[in-house]
Amino acid sequence: MGSMKFSTRRCSANYLVFLLISSGFHWQFADAFTDTILQGQSITTSQTIISAAGNFELGFFSPGNSTNYYVGIWYKKVSNQTIVWVANREYAFKNRSVVLTVRTDGNLEVWEGKISYRVTSISSNSKTSATLLDSGNLVLRNDNSSILWQSFDYPSDTFLPGMKLGYDKRAGKTWSLVSWKSSEDPSPGVFSLKYDPKGTGQIFILQGSTMYWASGTWDRDGQVFSLIREMRLNYMFNFSYSFSKEESYINYSIYDSSTISRLVLDVSGQIKQMAWLEASHQWHMFWFQPKTQCEVYAYCGPFGICNDSAVDGFCACLPGFEPASPNNWNSGDKSGGCVRKADLQCGNSTHANGERDQFHRVSNVRLPEYPLTLPTSGAMQCESDCLNNCSCSAYSYNVKECTVWGGDLLNLQQLSDDDSNGRDFYLKLAASELNGKGNKISSSKWKVWLIVTLAISLTSAFVIWGIWRKIRRKVTAQKIPTMNLVRQINFGEGKSQKGYEVAVKRLSKRSGQGWEELKNEAMLIAKLQHKNLVKLFGCCIEQDEKILIYEYMPNKSLDFFLFDSANHGILNWETRVHIIEGVAQGLLYLHQYSRLRIIHRDLKASNILLDKDLNPKISDFGMARIFGSNESKATNHIVGTYGYMSPEYALEGLFSTKSDVFSFGVLLLEILSGKKNTGFYQSDSLNLLGYAWDLWKDSRGQELMDPVLEEALPRHILLKYINIGLLCVQESADDRPTMSDVVSMLGNESLHLPSPKQPAFSNLRIYDGKLKFKLK
Known part of the structure; x- marks a missing residue:
């Protein structure tokens, strides 16, 4: 949300005048109970602004016995101060002289002495002002009253009526809650509440990167989560679920607008739905989850x-x-x-x-x-x-x-x-x-089983045999790595008019080394379930025939669109971002969320398959390996594709999850540019990584964008993706982010990204399977 910016300020006469003007504005706020900070105005630790109807208040606070200062929003009409939003939760100020101001460039900033914390990062050609609304939303507006930024897009630990919990793909926003570290420390804690990116309508509590609790799927008719039964007796809160290709989210409203309500993710990892009871001067709990040990996700x-x-x-x-x-x-x-x-x-x-x-x-x-x-x-x-x-x-x-x-x-x-x-x-x-x-x-049932099984096996064998005869004679296979795509295969008893579109991966009889890869692929992918991994339906291992049967991907592989002059214009910006995010989620699952930690080792554009809606699915696990720790492993058998290999793997045979991160970075830069890393020719750059680095150093990163992307993209959004790609391809594995970090970077628009170091192989040309170095 915010970023630390250290700067040196001289105590000049102009600076003193600015402080005096700020103090003058303070008294205007205090007397008029204004809800707005105008551009150039400031408030100090003894000042606040209050929303128009007096529902919420914004100012500085120090939680509990802490002596730290934070900018926060709390309920004005609640007797005990209850914080609902914190601006600078990542950085506490120690000095009472800290102020909150709307800078001359239009941004909202907290500063004290030589240190400043920028709450917003917008670019505006007109004057801006910050207004606290009666919903509890702090908005930054321009002269036309257009909202340039709002605190509802950057929740802390509290979910207020009117907020969203989910994501907006168009704007690259993710709405989620993160608990406080402790009751006296609002910095981000270990628990987070997120919407399921798979689109099931569930919400999850994560403890770090580990699943802690799940709400169950959303019941559209009952307007409840299946595992939160108390919501069925609800008479106060009106929850709703919105799902589309562009955005998906949960939000809620209050039937009685005079009710003061909040849903909070507390430091213990529980979510609590509460309402304020003025008669007893306390918060009343309507429901909380998880209530018992058995409701903690996969506790056993x-x-x-x-x-x-x-x-x-x-x-x-x-x-x-x-x-x-x-x-x-x-x-x-x-x-x-x-x-x-x-x-x-x-x-x-x-x-x-x-x-x-x-x-x-x-x-x-x-x-x-x-x-x-x-x-x-x-x-x-x-x-x-x-x-x-x-x-x-x-x-x-x-x-x-x-x-x-x-x-x-x-x-x-x-x-x-x-x-x-x-x-x-x-x-x-x-x-x-x-x-x-x-x-x-039973014995009789066993006989039925035997008859049915034999019938199914014989029918399937005849069907597959017939299919392969047709393949050899006249089927034109779609060009996906090592796969022949076959349509309308009937399983079961062979009598149904319905069929399944599947992809058949067949090991060549002449292959001397492919059996181990095929077996490895079958064993690994059978244990994996994620929407961004290709699904394995079954296998057939009979004498010389060794076949894997996968879900059918009608749009072939990513390289078919990305590097083909006739097709790559089909991939607009929104689709490319969707593919980037999907591949990132698939890798994160392999590295952290699956029961087996998996390193793919051959991530590349041709191994990213696309379904009918251009959703990405990682495929080809023949070279993947189970990985039990965070340390690197060594191998003498280096497999994969030059151009996507990390330097420690290509040169030393060391691989880890950071090897996949490197490959993802290459793929990300290829998706942004529409250019292959290998065989890339430019006057001063031998490959795409070097080209991207040269542009980045010269502050010309936007020139990397594929020319067919005609959308008027905000420059900072494109640069964010390039920054992430360059962070992933840094030479040292220790410098590269984890896939958990990458997913956070992709989903958090305001996250401050570190500057990348020079990529590995930036002085290297890769083509025709050979490596050529550029002498410097």
Whole structure:
């Protein structure tokens, strides 16, 4: 929101006159209760401005016993000072002589002596003024009363009526809450409240970068979050949800405008919806979340189930599972979750004793996170689809809806018998774990299973065989790396008129080294679920045929548009930003949010696939590696693509998450410029990184923009993206940001970005697979 700017001020006569004028304006404010600071005016620590109807007040405050000074907004009509917004929460002022002013350049600034903190960063050709509205929103306006900046776009820890929680892609804004560090320190704490960028309508509480709590999906009819049941009894707050391609957000209003209300994310990580009761002079709590330990996200870890009513601890392992780390589990740390006692067969028809994997029913629970809904003809097909899919861990069937879960099961909660929100699901287990108990498949059912499975297998084999005959004869494959795209493949019994568009990735029979990459890709991506990663539907490994089946991407890959003179004009600025943000979110998931920390190692434009809406999906995980720490790993087998490789990987064989960050930086600069990093020719620059750096040094960064982008982009927005790209491609891995930092930079318009150092390989030309250095 603000940025520190250190400057030296001489105590000149003009400066003293300015202070005297500022003091004079103070008395005008105090007498008239004005709601506005005009350009050139200031307020001191003993002065405030008050909104027109007297709802809110703005001035300096010192929280609790602190001697620090902050600019804040609080309720005027509430007897105990309750802060709703802080301007300079990242930097506290120690001296009582600090002032808040509207500078001559139109910006709002806090300064004291030689130190200044700029609250806003706008450019205006006319005079500006800062006004505190009765909504609690501080706005910076020009002479035409147009709003140039508003505090509602930069919330602190409080969500007021009229605010938004979500994002605006057009303006590059993200609206989120961040808790105070403590009750006496308003600097950003460890908890944040954010809208789910996947568009599910959920809100999340994060503890650092770790998921802490989820609201459940938004119920459009009931106007509530599914896991905040108290909202169903609401008679005071009117919540609404808005979703479009340009922006998505949650906001709320008050039925009775005279009610004083707030929703706050406190230092403990709880969100609390409250209203002020004047009769008792206190805040009344309507609801708060999370209320119990079981509502903390994935508190019991993978395959753990939480029960608030349990007398021997909240967490237990699902049937057929045991603690992954018994020592940690016994000491109270359940986050590692549980692991299987007996492995599933996964692809083998039976166990050694002749029995197949089976299902155990788990009753009356809050279902796991991240389900996938499949089309189905009934419960039997739903069960069959899960049984025959190696990555499927469990399924649930309800009113012709088949829901399946792949990989780890997270956020399970055992509900009480009188809770009507509970559902049943079926957990896939090795047959040895059932031993005739629970839901073991009967002999007659086994025969049905065998017949159905054989029929499906034979039908699928004939279908795939027929497809490949057609491919060899006449199908013109779309050009995506190592993929042949096939349309309208019918699975199941082969009789349905409906088909799935899929992409088939086939290992060449002549390949001597591709099997390990294909197997690695299948094993890794089966464990990953994110909207910006390509989905794996299944695999076929039969004798010499080794096939992966993916979701179909009708718009091919990013390089098809970006580097093709006939097509790259299709990618306007908004679409490019959407692709940049999507790839960043996908990488952040791989590095931090997935159960396995993954390094992709081959991120490039040709490995970014685009769906029908040009949403980006990271693909090709054949070279990806699981990574267990923040340290670098070494390898003698350097794989990837020159031009996207980080210097420590290309020259020393060291790779880490910062290797992917480097590749992302190259990709970001390519998206902005429409030029390839490799084979780039310019009079004084041997590649795109060097060209971008030369422009940046000469304050001509805007010249990097692809000429086909005719939008009148604000210069500072384009420069922000170039700055981020250059930070990512710095030579030292330690200097590069993490993907968490990158996502924050992309989503925070007011965040002050550090200056980048010279990129790696800026004096290097890469073409035809060879490296050529430029002598300096």
